[in-house]
Amino acid sequence: MPGYAAYLLSRLGQFVLVVFIGMNISFIVTHSTPIDPVEQTIAAATQYGSTNPEAIALMRQSLRELYGLEGGLGAQYVAFWRRIAVGDFGPSLSAFPTPVAVLVGRAIPWTVGLLVVSTVLTWILGNALGGLAGYYRKNRVLRFAGILAMAFHPIPYYIVAFILLITFGYLWPVLPISGGYMMNMERGFNLGFIMSLLEHSILPILSLVLVGLGGWFMGMRSLVSNVVTEDYVTYAELGGVSRRRILVSYVMRNALVPQVTGLAMSLGAIFNGAIITEQVFGYPGIGTLLVSAVHAGDYSLVLGITSVSIVAVSAAVLMIDLLYPLLDPRVRAR
């Protein structure tokens, strides 16, 4: 049964395989860390407070039972897949008994909202500028823009974020520096909340865009330079098609194909969160959750987050692969 159906099936199979392997790797890595959630819990519970060694031993035992860590690695592995099968990640260990799904669900809208906007914005700006710069290679302004974008690109993100923070939060304090919205505000669909939401997202988005721009710019620039060599562009140029039309409908359209792939993957990858952004701007999201889960040895939560991320990225890759043959007949012919 050759053809697209077979392709679809085999690609789906590959998707399942990749997700399976990815989740297994996550399982192995998370469970091979030396961080023991029980010890973390005990340490946090007894920190600064009174400790009775005998009581600690008892506590250790009952926590082990509570967290379901008694059965050893094999049993945990089976339990992991059994839960995944019903779409459940079990309870978080560091916020027992709250389900992992609840914690992840609370954080994800923020992460997705922030990163989708900034990723798409960065992508559009970077590709537009890069495309122009790749096509009008002699243009001074664009050359300068290119150097500027590249100069910004290598500045460690942490620094960029912090400079923005100091500039707009302290030297010229016009923007809020912390949180996703104003403290003590009714969440909901009302103007005040939305304005507050926008206001709080400006700095995080701006920092992400500034730093991310260079990559897309650079990629698009070189892709366009490549496409420009293709015959059809030369023909179009000779045929008297206007430069702008060539750029838009001949050059950009073709150069964009790999960039769309990149966009899809970046969008998939947003489920990793933006850890430094969240840290610097105190923005709620999955990154902070992940770091704290790692610190707490909360396998369930780490696995929950990585699994969501693995599925999201795989799905993005799958989508691209399924759409690719429909867009590019040369690939289909194979």
Place this chain on the structure above:
Amino acid sequence: MWRILRDLFRHNRAFAVGMALVFFVVVFATLSLFSPYPPNDSFVVPPDLPPSWAYLLGTTSRGQDVFWLLSFSIRNTLLFGLTVAFISRILSLVIGLVAGYLGGVMDRVLMSINDTFIVIPLFPILVLFYFVMRDRMSWSLLALMMACLGWAYDARLIRSVAMSLRTREFTETGIFSGMSMRQVLVQEHLPYVLPIVFSTTMNNLNWSIGLEVTLSVLGFTDINTPTIGVLIYWANQHTALVAGIWWWIAFPVLLVVIAFVGLFLLAVSMNEYIDPRSRLDRVHG
């Protein structure tokens, strides 16, 4: 080879400037060999001094001379980035070209491996890896680990170009001329993917150094090896930005930017040189 470089240097201003900047950074990094202070020692000079003739780039709150500290840091950071970039470029080139050329089952297998690497979330893996490795975690191990995690995306990019190269007739000519797969890939296809390799190298460098900084800022690296990340880590621990010790941050950032702009200009001019279109232009003209 030398002639090409000389010509580039003479006629291509971007190349000349890039070369000069990179040379500057390399010289700076080499200076680390002559540092009067071991890189990890603190309070060898008075702390918190702004740039002056005695301390060209000022001193840190840890009593380190920023000038010498920076020479170690930039050296290690660039070596780190280049190591990651080099290893991961080789991986992505080999896998991308082979998968694109062979297609079929082999492509499916390679891309499955590739995709697994793409979908595994990097950050938690690196952090967990740090915990698993504990005291053995080092600069080189991190570089190796990141190289192994950093090739997949570009391999996919290269594969897509290789796939379209595979359908071009000159590939058939090569095959019917009796070229081996290696020959076709290296001699026929490689020139077409080199521009991508160059620009992804820049991205990869940026990515690896950025990730190193991120991990360092969060404290997930070996802080005994001075790198830009570790430098920022310490500056951050001393709230240097708020405390007004701007030279602790500004000069390292400036140097990183110089290094990158230099490398970028080199990459662009090299790209222009190896780029099929400009190569054709050149031979035409």
Place this chain on the structure above:
Amino acid sequence: MRIWRAIVTFVVAVSAIASAHAQGSISKLPRRETLIVENPEGTIKNAGWFNIWAINAGGQSTGLHQLAMDTFWYIDPQRGLDGVWDNSLASEKPIYNADFTEMTVKLRQGIFWSDGKEFTADDVVYTIQTHMKTPGLRWSAAVQVNVADISAPDPYTVVFKLKKSNSRFHALFTVRWNAMWMMPKHVFEKAGDLLKFAFDPPVTLGPYVLHSYDPNGKWFIWQKRQDWQRTTVARFGEPGPRYVAYIDPGPPDKRVIAQLNHELDIIHDTSPEGMFTLAKQSKTSHSWFKGFPYAHPDPTLPAVILNNQLDMFKNRDVRWALALLIDIKAVSMASYRGAATISAIGVPPTGSHPEYYHAPLESWLKDFELDTGKRKFKPYDPTLGRQIADMLRPSMTEQIPSDPEEINRAFGRGWWKPNPQAAQELLERAGFTKRGERWFMPDGKPFTIRITVEGELRPVMTRAGSMIAQQWRQFGIDATTIVAQGSLVDRRNAGDYEAIISWSVETWGGHPDLSFFLDSWHSQFVAAPGKAQPPRNWQRWSSPELDRIIEQIRQTGFDDPKGLELGREYVKLVVREMPTIPLMSYNVFTVMDDTYWTGYPSAESAPYTDPVPNWANTKYMMVRLKPRQ
């Protein structure tokens, strides 16, 4: 070009939105009635969880245990509002029988839960019995190990029957940072599975109730109870702030910025440099000490903890040699920029301890002799605290006190004078050899020490560790630091480290009794190498002599003056044996902003409590805070 126009438009739009919303509007609460406090727990993963009895399910110092909880007694790490000891829910001190197998508690009357129900012995009995039969609660184990039975002869009296003699059983209900809190019976008995009960909103015993919270755990706002007079702090007056917000302000730099913008009234902790910045730039910011070293010394003793189960540290000579290689002045500079309160002995130099331990023992320390085998010498240098002050005076000028007593209080007294010569002799006696520039252990391997530090989580301690590694390295020991952020707890528990910068000494601060940490130093609790060790004897040191001291303390009443004698015996023992190398107190740069509130505690004028806001004891601060006119 269009793109430029788009960018310009975007920037203009951003500025417009920004300017339209003037800053300072961080909440809709009336700012003058709101106290904004940093919660060092950061972002609370599981914000909607207020059942503090379930282990770590939600936050603790979100205001929950400071403003909503209550228990029998509090010991203040500083002077206290009315003495160190405060009878909170109890109306008097614990009453033990002669052999410490029974403890009777008299309860205060007229205390009400925030939902209007009176607090009585029923609640206490319910709390204890629940913990006895429910494993997995925060204090279940402690209750199960100790309590045989509980009864309430009348609504305001409870009697604990203990499983075995325990003169410190009341410590379970005595707040030092926290303690076992009382549950509202009428709420919890209807709750079903207690491990799955979120207790949202919490019914409180403290003077505040929950007003609102961020589902993402960035902030928690508490509101003063209408009937605050029916709570235990009412004895000291009305709490000042109508609202108290506990927030996650982000990393240390941001806390500084937030306070400079007057958006954060109390910073829990920042870096020394952040503190200096605030001291320089903000007229309204101040801290525990008026000038240098600013920070509040917590009753906690960071030390170089050596793993005494490792062969290389089994010999006392080696441990002492390592101590003599530390230049405490440099460590103080590197860690706290000099703002450290040093301590040569095994109790923190804070609260009432200098009076009880440091001052009285100073003459003994001065006479203390160490024998290297080649010669005898007196390692203690009583002037080191002063030397640090003198070193800082040129740059910090009038910030540095000159009164010797003040210097003692702020910088500590003396420490061990660096003595590489003696260290060399001690190491050689222990069988170590120096070849070239490097030291080798008796088995011929290079003498390497990896010092584990906590990194970002304890920046100051990380700095101290780096400096000590450097000093050891300069002597020819291959010493490096390892950041074990996150895994520190596991490694410390399992003895999977060589040296660690951490603390195994924590005390009440206000009270000379040392059992709080010392009881767990008994050799009966030392785990085999590789096995998890219960807190706090991380150094895994066992000594028959110490066991004898601990056993005697167990037989002595809490306020018995004999306890102090035994405490001093412990101090002398650990000076001789040096199982850990004590460094300094854990100084916390808690910075308070006067813009909206006054009446914060301070060392000079109002040492009534610890200002460090994650301590449950800080509830006392609320009654002293007054809005600034």
Place this chain on the structure above:
Amino acid sequence: MTAPLLEVSDVVRTYAMGGLLARHRTRAVDGVSFHLDADRPEILAVVGESGSGKTTLARMILNTVTPTAGIIRFQGTDLSRIRRARDRRAFMTHVQPIFQNPFEAFNPLKPVDRYLFVTAQRMAGLKAAEEIRQRADDSLKTVGLSLAEVKGRFPHELSGGQLQRVAIARALIPTPRLLVADEPVSMIDASLRTSIVNLLRRLRDEMGVSIIYITHDLATAYYISDRILIMHRGRVVESGNARAVLDNPQHAYSILLKRSVLSPDAAASGGAVLAAATSRYDQP
């Protein structure tokens, strides 16, 4: 009785087309059979409009596309059995392609002589540099060029006609038995076509090479081929002696095809009865 040079029997090749929902399979080549004799070199023209399956057929003969059904044998060897690299190379020494677009047939970034050398080295098994050069030069001379003319030249420095000759010269280096020429003249200036076409004929006559000449151009097919296959939508609609078929087409499609290709300027070039034609059969 020796095996035929090439034997194509009932070859089918299908492709899946269409989107996610509306999929259908097209038969690019649908049951084609023919054979070439081993002892009598000939030019077989495969004629059809674009999309008629002739290129797919060519690729199957070159063994770069596998048939969905049917068998192709070259000198008695089933092409689908050729798996090892050595066998494949042996096959390629006997069967060589000539592509439609000479500008595409060579890597624009490489000098064209390189392909000649590589072929001489790897396909003809020559080792010494001098021998290799000699062989390349000989081969170029066969097509009316010389090594001196093309040495170090890049594809864009040569004209289409020259390039196509270099391509043919390269294909001839391993002394193949069969050339598969896929529209070898369609991208070349009309004025140069005849020379290429004549060259092909000369190869048949002088070197005994069989040629499968794929084209949509009836004029040249008529001019040089011995036999002809007319393909329409993957099927052979008519075949036989070229002149017989073209002079008197039977199938409706062939008639239509013939009617639409006559052009006035064709007669002018080369003195042939029919010459190059550029227009195409209109798609239904």
